Amino acid sequence: MAGFILILIAALFFPGIILRTKSIVSGRKGPGIFQPIKDIWVLMQKGSVFSKTTGIIFQIAPAITLATILCSALVIPFASQRAVISFEGDFLFFAYLLALGKFFAIIAALDTGSSFEGMGANREALLSMLVEPAFFILLATFAMLTGYTSFSDIFSQFYISNNHYLMIYSIIGFYLLIQIAMIENSRLPIDDPKTHLELTMIHEVMILDNSGFDKALIHAGTYLKFSIYGALLTNVLVPAHWNIFLQTALFFVIQLFFAVVIGLMESFRARNKMNKNPKFVLTLSAISLLAFVVVLILTGKLIS
Amino acid sequence: MEASIFISILTVSFLVFLLPKQIKYYFSLILLISTVFLTSFWSIHVLFSNIPIREIETDIPFFQNNFHLTIDKLSSFFILVVNLTVLIGFLYGNGYLKPYHETKNPLRFSIHFFALLWLYFSMLLVVMLRDGLAFIIVWEIMALSSFLLVIFEAEKREILKAGISYLIQMHVGMIFILAALLIVNKESGEMSFDALKIYFSNHSNLLLFSLFFIGFGIKAGFIPLHTWLPDAHPAAPSHVSGVMSGVMIKMGIYGILRVLISVQTDLLIIGMIILVVSLISGIMGVMMAIVQHDLKRLLAYHSIENIGIIGLGIGLGVIGLATDNSALTLLGFSGGILHVLNHSLFKSLLFFNAGSVYLATHSRNIEQMGGLMKNMPKTAVLFLIGSLAICGLPPFNGFISEYLIYLGMFKSLSAANLYQSIVILGSIVGLSLIGGLAIFCFTKAFGIVFLGSPRSEAAKLAKEVSNNMILPQYISIVIILAIGLAPFLFVKPVFTMVSGMFVIPELGNITNHSLTNLSQISLVGGIFILTVVILLVYRYYHLKTKTVEIGETWGCGYTAGTFKQQYTATSYADNFIQLANPLLRTKKVSTKITEDEIFPDKKSFQSHSIDVFKTLLINKPTNWFLGLLKKIAVMQTGQIQHYILYAFIFMLLLLLLTYLNLV
Numbered sequence: 001m002a003g004f005i006l007i008l009i010a011a012l013f014f015p016g017i018i019l020r021t022k023s024i025v026s027g028r029k030g031p032g033i034f035q036p037i038k039d040i041w042v043l044m045q046k047g048s049v050f051s052k053t054t055g056i057i058f059q060i061a062p063a064i065t066l067a068t069i070l071c072s073a074l075v076i077p078f079a080s081q082r083a084v085i086s087f088e089g090d091f092l093f094f095a096y097l098l099a100l101g102k103f104f105a106i107i108a109a110l111d112t113g114s115s116f117e118g119m120g121a122n123r124e125a126l127l128s129m130l131v132e133p134a135f136f137i138l139l140a141t142f143a144m145l146t147g148y149t150s151f152s153d154i155f156s157q158f159y160i161s162n163n164h165y166l167m168i169y170s171i172i173g174f175y176l177l178i179q180i181a182m183i184e185n186s187r188l189p190i191d192d193p194k195t196h197l198e199l200t201m202i203h204e205v206m207i208l209d210n211s212g213f214d215k216a217l218i219h220a221g222t223y224l225k226f227s228i229y230g231a232l233l234t235n236v237l238v239p240a241h242w243n244i245f246l247q248t249a250l251f252f253v254i255q256l257f258f259a260v261v262i263g264l265m266e267s268f269r270a271r272n273k274m275n276k277n278p279k280f281v282l283t284l285s286a287i288s289l290l291a292f293v294v295v296l297i298l299t300g301k302l303i304s
Numbered sequence: 305m306e307a308s309i310f311i312s313i314l315t316v317s318f319l320v321f322l323l324p325k326q327i328k329y330y331f332s333l334i335l336l337i338s339t340v341f342l343t344s345f346w347s348i349h350v351l352f353s354n355i356p357i358r359e360i361e362t363d364i365p366f367f368q369n370n371f372h373l374t375i376d377k378l379s380s381f382f383i384l385v386v387n388l389t390v391l392i393g394f395l396y397g398n399g400y401l402k403p404y405h406e407t408k409n410p411l412r413f414s415i416h417f418f419a420l421l422w423l424y425f426s427m428l429l430v431v432m433l434r435d436g437l438a439f440i441i442v443w444e445i446m447a448l449s450s451f452l453l454v455i456f457e458a459e460k461r462e463i464l465k466a467g468i469s470y471l472i473q474m475h476v477g478m479i480f481i482l483a484a485l486l487i488v489n490k491e492s493g494e495m496s497f498d499a500l501k502i503y504f505s506n507h508s509n510l511l512l513f514s515l516f517f518i519g520f521g522i523k524a525g526f527i528p529l530h531t532w533l534p535d536a537h538p539a540a541p542s543h544v545s546g547v548m549s550g551v552m553i554k555m556g557i558y559g560i561l562r563v564l565i566s567v568q569t570d571l572l573i574i575g576m577i578i579l580v581v582s583l584i585s586g587i588m589g590v591m592m593a594i595v596q597h598d599l600k601r602l603l604a605y606h607s608i609e610n611i612g613i614i615g616l617g618i619g620l621g622v623i624g625l626a627t628d629n630s631a632l633t634l635l636g637f638s639g640g641i642l643h644v645l646n647h648s649l650f651k652s653l654l655f656f657n658a659g660s661v662y663l664a665t666h667s668r669n670i671e672q673m674g675g676l677m678k679n680m681p682k683t684a685v686l687f688l689i690g691s692l693a694i695c696g697l698p699p700f701n702g703f704i705s706e707y708l709i710y711l712g713m714f715k716s717l718s719a720a721n722l723y724q725s726i727v728i729l730g731s732i733v734g735l736s737l738i739g740g741l742a743i744f745c746f747t748k749a750f751g752i753v754f755l756g757s758p759r760s761e762a763a764k765l766a767k768e769v770s771n772n773m774i775l776p777q778y779i780s781i782v783i784i785l786a787i788g789l790a791p792f793l794f795v796k797p798v799f800t801m802v803s804g805m806f807v808i809p810e811l812g813n814i815t816n817h818s819l820t821n822l823s824q825i826s827l828v829g830g831i832f833i834l835t836v837v838i839l840l841v842y843r844y845y846h847l848k849t850k851t852v853e854i855g856e857t858w859g860c861g862y863t864a865g866t867f868k869q870q871y872t873a874t875s876y877a878d879n880f881i882q883l884a885n886p887l888l889r890t891k892k893v894s895t896k897i898t899e900d901e902i903f904p905d906k907k908s909f910q911s912h913s914i915d916v917f918k919t920l921l922i923n924k925p926t927n928w929f930l931g932l933l934k935k936i937a938v939m940q941t942g943q944i945q946h947y948i949l950y951a952f953i954f955m956l957l958l959l960l961l962t963y964l965n966l967v
Contacts (some may be wrong), residue, residue, distance in 0.1 A: 013517075044846075045850075047850040047851035047852060048847065048848070048850065048851075048852050048853070049852075049853045049854070049855045050852065050853070050854055050855070051854075051855060051857040051858070052854050052855065052856065052857075053675070053756065053757050053857050053965070054857075055677050055678055056677070056681075057677070057688075057755060057756070060840060063836060063839040063840050063843055064836055064839075066839060067832060067835040067836040067839055068832070070835055071828065071831055071832040071835055074828060074831065075828075084826055085827060085828045085831075086824075087820070087821040087824035087825065088711060088817065088818075088821045089707055089710060089711040089714060089821060090714070090824075091847060092706075092707055092710050092711070092714075093703075093707075093825065093828060095736075096696065096697055096698055096703055096706075096739070097693075097697075097698055099697060099739070099740075099743055100504065100697040100698065102742055102743070103692065103695065103697060103746075103747060104745040106743075107747055107750055107751045107755060108753065109753070110747070110755045110871070111755040111756065112756070112857045112858075113674070113675070113755070113756035113757040113857055113867065113870050114857045114858060114859065114865075115865075115869045115870055115871055116858070116860065116869060117857075118871025118875070118876065119871065120368050120704055120757075120878060121871070121876075122748075122871065122875070122876045122877075122878075123879065125744045125748075126742065126744065126879050126880055126883075128740065128743075129737070129740030129743065129744050131742055132736045132739065132740040132742070133733045133736050133737055133740075135734060135736075136732050136736040137729065137732070137733060138715060139714070140713075140714065140728075140729055141759070143714045143715075143717050143718065145716040145718075146718070147718035147719075149711065149714045149715055158609065161728060188809065188919030198860055209857055209858050209859045211703050212847075212850065213843060213846055213847060213850070214843075217843075219837070228961055243478070275563065278879075278883055285733075288709065290730070292729060296722065296725065299718070301721060301722045301725060302722060
């Protein structure tokens with residue numbers, strides 16, 4: 001349960017820290033850390049405008065997407081504590097539930113009948129399809145290394161062995177998770193949330209027609225997704241048998257670090273050319289294969 | 305007693321030709337329902353009790369033996385799947401056939417219902433007969449009756465062509481099965497599936513299995529044996545395509561499983577063959593589905609993908625047997641077999657709704673549709689649930705079977721050696737890709753057909769189909785949700801079945817673990833649905849307090865947009881096609897704007913995808929062979945002197961050969 005609550009708390013700060021980082025780097029005064037949360041509040045108070053082309057799908061999709069994200073957070077463990085719900089193969093549930101949310105986001109975009117949103121929908125569909133193998137290879141290496149098949153068991157057994165290669169592995173895993181999180185959340189270098197031309201957007205163009213309450217739900221979902229991946233990063237980096245208070249502190253440090261990294265990346269990097277994106281995403285699968293090789297060595301299968 | 309009821313139903317079915325047109329359907333329905341009750345009674349008895357087998361004897365002589373039926377747990381499972389899908393399909397079919405009542409004569413209807421009944425009976429008999437000769441006969445009846453069903457609209461040329469190509473390919477498959485059974489007969493003295501054990505115990509397993517695999521694989525539609533499938537399914541009326549895709553192709557899977565029970569050696573290589581073929585089928589099937597414009601053809605390619613998933617489970621199960629990996633064996637086979645049930649549910653559902661869309665718009669072309677959800681909300685919701693289930697998303701049934709297969713693989717990873725790890729990792733990547741591609745495909749299919757604005761006049765005027773077409777489909781929906789939310793109820797009998805079929809050590813442990821996991825899935829699935837409901841209810845009351853306006857879709861300031869500016873199916877698939885074109889070979893033909901055109905004329909654009917396997921494996925060899933035959937046809941001059949000369953040369957040759965003692 002602690003993990004779930006910590007994820008909710010971290011989600012409150014996360015987007016604000018990204019914003020602060022970006023404004024400090026670019027020399028602006030910038031908004032406060034809670035501005036994104038205040039924005040959600042403001043959106044909640046506003047009325048809504050619905051396109052006359054849209055139907056029921058467009059109305060229910062944001063709520064379903066948020067529900068998928070909330071429920072996927074239930075299987076994330078924290079420290080030595082088990083997740084709220086933990087069973088063998090819960091990471092499959094995690095991945096497929098998030099995919100369900102995406103399914104609804106995509107068809108909601110198609111529901112508007114707009115060429116812009118169709119474009120965003122199809123880019124999102126392609127990229128999330130391409131990123132799937134990388135995530136599953138990473139999960140496979142987790143399972144192979146520890147011999148367990150649920151997030152809770154995997155992360156509690158992660159640092160049991162004293163092999164030094166483990167460091168290489170956790171660094172690769174850390175890198176991959178950050179990149180996967182960036183793609184899942186449509187951030188640089190795949191997609192720039194601050195771009196101002198519909199033709200170059202992915203995620204933002206899908207939600208052009210959402211307003212008011214629905215838009216608030218969509219934003220809340222994005223923030224939650226960040227902190228979920230942040231929690232996964234913590235689990236990969238911090239051994240589960242350390243002191244719980246230290247771990248709680250480290251949890252927030254890592255979330256902070258993650259947010260600052262995103263802020264810095266978005267300040268100094270340009271977005272990929274759109275047709276370079278598939279290559280970029282597939283590279284991640286290649287890197288995750290590298291992780292697989294490292295685990296083959298770690299478990300003594302390749303070199304005994 | 306029971307057997308005589310069954311036999312009399314089979315006999316009475318001929319009466320359908322004599323009855324008046326109005327009651328043909330109801331007469332067939334009564335026969336169907338009584339058979340459903342009878343066979344379900346048999347199979348539920350076998351499936352949920354400790355009796356491993358139920359023999360039903362008759363005194364009707366059939367060659368040397370009496371005609372008798374054997375029902376074990378595997379047969380029972382398939383009987384239940386067949387019963388369910390055929391019943392729903394038949395109920396749906398009544399509404400679907402209504403528009404044809406004016407144009408088709410009574411004989412057509414008699415043939416149709418008779419063939420449908422016999423397709424059903426033959427599928428039941430396929431899983432109940434063990435005798436080789438009887439099996440071949442009902443296998444043939446199955447092919448013939450489904451052929452008659454496919455050519456229901458035989459006056460259309462392309463439908464007749466698809467039907468005939470189907471008939472030919474089914475017989476190619478039958479030759480392989482017949483050859484395999486004859487080999488068994490020669491070596492063990494008995495032509496039956498029970499004799500396979502004897503044969504396999506002292507002969508090469510791989511060779512005979514390959515024959516069976518090709519024969520049954522053509523029925524199942526594994527790539528590259530799938531070429532009949534994308535033509536036959538769109539050609540058939542939708543209730544028939546639902547039944548064919550939902551259960552008939554699974555008879556191939558049944559055959560493969562039936563043979564696998566007896567296989568004793570060469571397990572690793574057999575498992576690898578099944579695995580590799582299935583992975584190719586799964587990935588290529590869904591990739592080719594994405595580029596289709598014909599809704600039913602898209603679904604047909606998706607059947608290939610799902611056969612791939614089933615095969616993946618079975619292949620992993622066999623590899624598990626070969627490497628003494630209990631988890632992989634149990635979970636692989638169970639996942640594959642459960643997917644047979646799952647696929648029969650959602651694929652028939654999708655085909656039925658594609659049929660409803662066809663009735664409403666008179667088109668199967670996705671590009672002509674759009675916005676159908678407004679006029680056909682029930683059909684749209686049914687199609688949506690089918691799409692979510694086929695993508696393997698929780699909390700629907702597709703997720704459960706894919707979960708079992710995944711779990712088998714993940715659990716085996718840590719104990720596997722280097723090569724096994726690589727194979728398993730490859731399968732994990734394959735299955736995850738299939739999942740991602742399926743989502744891509746069904747967001748396209750659902751989004752373009754049912755959402756947005758109508759792309760044609762027909763789509764604008766579409767009307768919801770009648771309730772007696774909709775209602776039977778709710779049965780499928782209920783079972784889809786039941787499997788998704790209470791999976792342990794369904795997985796447990798499957799576990800029992802698999803453990804009866806194969807020897808699996810340390811069974812109890814894995815079974816208990818898996819059932820606990822499944823109950824957790826129910827829990828988290830329930831939580832998810834609850835969250836959705838709470839959010840939606842809150843949203844409903846929240847929006848009541850705010851002003852809600854209706855406006856135009858955001859057009860970037862441009863207000864004169866038309867429906868033609870929407871994303872089409874082709875444009876949705878375009879970025880994928882660019883990526884996958886080396887495998888898909890999509891051709892684009894367009895007229896270019898030339899430099900001297902100040903005011904451009906009408907332009908056209910076409911994109912066309914070919915089935916690479918069909919072109920390379922079927923069309924090219926047959927064309928080459930036809931070319932060869934044409935060259936030989938030079939001899940056919942039509943002049944009697946030449947023919948006498950040929951006879952003379954032949955006799956001379958014979959003389960020479962005899963002289964040299966060669967013949």
